[in-house]
Amino acid sequence: xxxxxxxxxxxxxxxxxxxxxxxxxxxxxxxxxxxxxxxxxxxxxxxxxxxxxxxxxxxxxxxxxxxxxxxxxxxxxxxxxxxxxxxxxxxxxxxxxxxxxxxxxxxxxxxxxxxxxxxxxxxxxxxxxxxxxxxxxxxxxxxxxxxxxxxxxxxxxxxxxxxxxxxxxxxxxxxxxxxxxxxxxxxxxxxxxxxxxxxxxxxxxxxxxxxxxxxxxxxxxxxxxxxxx
Amino acid sequence: xxxxxxxxxxxxxxxxxxxxxxxxxxxxxxxxxxxxxxxxxxxxxxxxxxxxxxxxxxxxxxxxxxxxxxxxxxxxxxxxxxxxxxxxxxxxxxxxxxxxxxxxxxxxxxxxxxxxxxxxxxxxxxxxxxxxxxxxxxxxxxxxxxxxxxxxxxxxxxxxxxxxxxxxxxxxxxxxxxxxxxxxxxxxxxxxxxxxxxxxxxxxxxxxxxxxxxxxxxxxxxxxxxxxxxxxxxxxxxxxxxxxxxxxxxxxxxxxxxxxxxxxxxxxxxxxxxxxxxxxxxxxxxxxxxxxxxxxxxxxxxxxxxxxxxxxxxxxxxxxxxxxxxxxxxxxxxxxxxxxxxxxxxxxxxxxxxxxxxxxxxxxxxxxxxxxxxxxxxxxxxxxxxxxxxxxxxxxxxxxxxxxxxxxxxxxxxxxxxxxxxxxxxxxxxxxxxxxxxxx
Numbered sequence: 001x002x003x004x005x006x007x008x009x010x011x012x013x014x015x016x017x018x019x020x021x022x023x024x025x026x027x028x029x030x031x032x033x034x035x036x037x038x039x040x041x042x043x044x045x046x047x048x049x050x051x052x053x054x055x056x057x058x059x060x061x062x063x064x065x066x067x068x069x070x071x072x073x074x075x076x077x078x079x080x081x082x083x084x085x086x087x088x089x090x091x092x093x094x095x096x097x098x099x100x101x102x103x104x105x106x107x108x109x110x111x112x113x114x115x116x117x118x119x120x121x122x123x124x125x126x127x128x129x130x131x132x133x134x135x136x137x138x139x140x141x142x143x144x145x146x147x148x149x150x151x152x153x154x155x156x157x158x159x160x161x162x163x164x165x166x167x168x169x170x171x172x173x174x175x176x177x178x179x180x181x182x183x184x185x186x187x188x189x190x191x192x193x194x195x196x197x198x199x200x201x202x203x204x205x206x207x208x209x210x211x212x213x214x215x216x217x218x219x220x221x222x223x224x225x226x227x228x229x
Numbered sequence: 230x231x232x233x234x235x236x237x238x239x240x241x242x243x244x245x246x247x248x249x250x251x252x253x254x255x256x257x258x259x260x261x262x263x264x265x266x267x268x269x270x271x272x273x274x275x276x277x278x279x280x281x282x283x284x285x286x287x288x289x290x291x292x293x294x295x296x297x298x299x300x301x302x303x304x305x306x307x308x309x310x311x312x313x314x315x316x317x318x319x320x321x322x323x324x325x326x327x328x329x330x331x332x333x334x335x336x337x338x339x340x341x342x343x344x345x346x347x348x349x350x351x352x353x354x355x356x357x358x359x360x361x362x363x364x365x366x367x368x369x370x371x372x373x374x375x376x377x378x379x380x381x382x383x384x385x386x387x388x389x390x391x392x393x394x395x396x397x398x399x400x401x402x403x404x405x406x407x408x409x410x411x412x413x414x415x416x417x418x419x420x421x422x423x424x425x426x427x428x429x430x431x432x433x434x435x436x437x438x439x440x441x442x443x444x445x446x447x448x449x450x451x452x453x454x455x456x457x458x459x460x461x462x463x464x465x466x467x468x469x470x471x472x473x474x475x476x477x478x479x480x481x482x483x484x485x486x487x488x489x490x491x492x493x494x495x496x497x498x499x500x501x502x503x504x505x506x507x508x509x510x511x512x513x514x515x516x517x518x519x520x521x522x523x524x525x526x527x528x529x530x531x532x533x534x535x536x537x538x539x540x541x542x543x544x545x546x547x548x549x550x551x552x553x554x555x556x557x558x559x560x561x562x563x564x565x566x567x568x569x570x571x572x573x574x575x576x577x578x579x580x581x582x583x584x585x586x587x588x589x590x591x592x593x594x595x596x597x598x599x600x601x602x603x604x605x606x607x608x609x610x611x612x613x614x615x616x617x618x619x620x621x622x623x624x625x626x627x628x629x630x631x632x633x634x635x636x637x638x639x640x641x642x643x644x645x646x647x648x649x650x651x652x653x654x655x656x657x658x659x660x661x662x663x664x665x666x667x668x669x
Contacts, residue, residue, distance in 0.1 A: 018383055026376075049441075
């Protein structure tokens with residue numbers, strides 16, 4: 001067996017090799033790479049650079065609050081349930097249902113004048129409607145024994161907090177679509193009301209054995225506005 | 230069929246080809262050193278690309294969302310690392326097969342040390358947070374393999390008439406097929422390069438995280454590959470006119486013709502990258518049927534053809550039934566995948582599709598029965614009648630081949646571990662953030 005001491009290049013480009021065609025190949029590939037560089041850096045440079053620039057967008061939310069109020073007299077020691085369903089027309093008008101604020105208010109209305117406030121406790125079961133029930137900002141229960149309001153809070157649209165955002169990349173349409181969903185908030189929310197009435201004189205004629213509680217549902221819907229920065 | 234489904238089928242096909250061919254190649258100890266080394270490398274190319282394709286499919290299924298947590302970091306890392314292994318394999322393969330560019334043991338040691346060094350460099354670059362940057366030189370394999378196989382192809386295809394024989398034709402054919410294997414998907418986009426189409430110049434390598442420098446270099450390598458393909462296509466057209474057409478001739482003309490037709494479909498598309506395949510627009514269907522098909526189905530078939538056609542398998546009488554069984558399995562997977570692909574584009578009744586699947590699989594097996602013997606019995610020699618200078622003898626110990634397989638298996642295992650660690654440490658997310666913020 002002959003061991004070649006020549007290099008592979010000497011063999012590839014030996015006298016009998018189709019050198020013209022091989023060098024034509026190298027010429028064509030160089031030509032193509034040069035042509036590509038010309039298009040990339042000169043002819044279409046602006047278009048290509050513009051495509052690589054990442055457009056930034058500001059995302060703002062315009063809120064609209066729909067308020068609904070309902071009162072109920074709750075007997076001492078018993079529980080009442082109130083329900084709330086958002087108006088369907090709101091879903092068509094706005095991009096989404098952001099969050100729901102519930103204010104539970106009452107005053108001392110029974111028993112002796114100047115008697116102590118009753119103890120009111122409320123809770124919202126995380127069922128019946130679509131919301132971000134696990135969100136850490138949610139306040140789903142509360143109580144009051146000094147006639148102060150009880151404020152509850154439920155995040156409805158996932159990740160929504162009403163604050164403006166800046167987003168890089170994408171298109172206004174795709175960003176708006178991320179913030180458009182009429183599923184969030186659909187269904188019926190309910191709140192359980194409990195009263196522990198307190199009388200000055202439990203044995204007297206002016207016994208306090210119930211309380212009127214007012215629940216205000218503040219449904220915060222939003223419209224999304226996406227603009228190039 | 231979604232891109233992920235097709236990708237998964239391709240991954241299964243490649244892993245199956247890799248495992249089965251490795252079994253046959255390991256048993257074939259009669260080959261010349263360069264053929265044996267080449268055969269081992271081809272098997273590991275399949276395995277690396279198969280695992281990488283599976284990772285890519287899961288990554289695409291996740292929507293390529295660069296979130297701060299998530300499994301996607303594992304699949305991304307694995308895809309990248311397997312591509313590094315694939316690149317190393319292609320570099321090694323072009324140096325030894327179909328003819329060895331390396332002339333003695335010293336050359337062999339130097340070349341494979343350089344490849345190992347380059348591979349280690351790319352792995353380190355990726356692990357220390359410089360992945361998806363120009364430092365990786367992604368695409369360099371196209372240049373090196375293209376130059377070597379392109380030169381070898383012309384040198385033997387157009388050898389002087391008095392020196393032409395079946396062996397020189399086989400060497401040229403093997404080099405040509407390996408060029409299709411590596412560059413075929415690029416050749417579909419040749420009119421896009423020349424006619425400044427958006428679908429070529431808007432190549433987004435890694436969903437917005439690759440820097441412009443990376444994309445330029447990648448595209449430049451594509452331009453190189455297209456120039457090479459055009460030259461070879463012109464040579465083959467001339468050979469066709471001269472009555473010297475072979476399998477490579479028809480393949481080249483088909484790839485370039487499809488590329489031309491594709492321009493009319495893709496010229497209005499903004500992107501034609503292979504992983505945009507799978508949807509139902511005409512442009513995306515076209516990508517599925519061309520570049521995605523090349524990656525997932527044609528590559529394993531071309532690789533298997535090379536192994537069988539040039540006798541890299543042990544197809545002795547004892548092994549032939551097993552080899553036949555392997556080919557049947559692959560044909561069944563490929564033909565059923567093909568039908569699934571058609572069914573996704575042309576929705577049809579389940580009964581009809583089941584019947585068609587039976588017919589196509591039977592056709593596939595029938596084709597295999599008719600052609601298997603022809604294939605393995607075809608003149609496969611690359612040595613007879615070729616000057617000895619082209620095949621220098623290098624003594625390679627048997628243990629080196631065993632060591633190569635064990636080393637590759639360990640490397641794949643190490644890559645799985647690295648990918649897992651990068652996922653757990655959020656390394657890929659941090660890398661993506663740096664790239665998105667414009668750091669190269």
